[in-house]
Amino acid sequence: MDDSAETPSRGNPFTVVPIEITISVGKARPLIRDLLKLTRDSVLPLDRRVEDPVELYVGDRLIARGELEEMEGDNAGQLAVRLTEVSDLSGEL
Structure with a gap:
C-alpha cells in the first residue's frame, strides 16, 4: 500500500x-x-471592522482569507483564524 x-x-x-x-x-x-502625537493608550483606527475578514500572507503573497476567533479550552484567550477562502496553486483567490 502506497x-x-x-x-x-x-x-x-x-x-x-x-x-x-x-x-x-x-x-x-x-x-x-497625527502619528507624531501618538502616545501610550492612543487609539489608531483601522480601515476595517471587527467582523471583516483578515488576510493571510506568506511573504507578500496573499494565500487565504479568514475570520478571527478566540480559542477555547487550554488555549482560551489566544487568537486564531478560521479560513473562509484559500488560494489555488496559481495564487489567485
Missing part, C-alpha cells in the same frame, strides 16, 4: 520546514502630524 500521499515529508524534506504566515487585520493612514 501511503506517500498521507506522509509527504518522506519524499521531500522541505515539507517539514516551518514558514511564517502574516495575518493582516487592516491598515491605518494617519497624517504624519
Whole structure:
C-alpha cells in the first residue's frame, strides 16, 4: 500500500520546514502630524471592522482569507483564524 500521499515529508524534506504566515487585520493612514502625537493608550483606527475578514500572507503573497476567533479550552484567550477562502496553486483567490 502506497501511503506517500498521507506522509509527504518522506519524499521531500522541505515539507517539514516551518514558514511564517502574516495575518493582516487592516491598515491605518494617519497624517504624519497625527502619528507624531501618538502616545501610550492612543487609539489608531483601522480601515476595517471587527467582523471583516483578515488576510493571510506568506511573504507578500496573499494565500487565504479568514475570520478571527478566540480559542477555547487550554488555549482560551489566544487568537486564531478560521479560513473562509484559500488560494489555488496559481495564487489567485
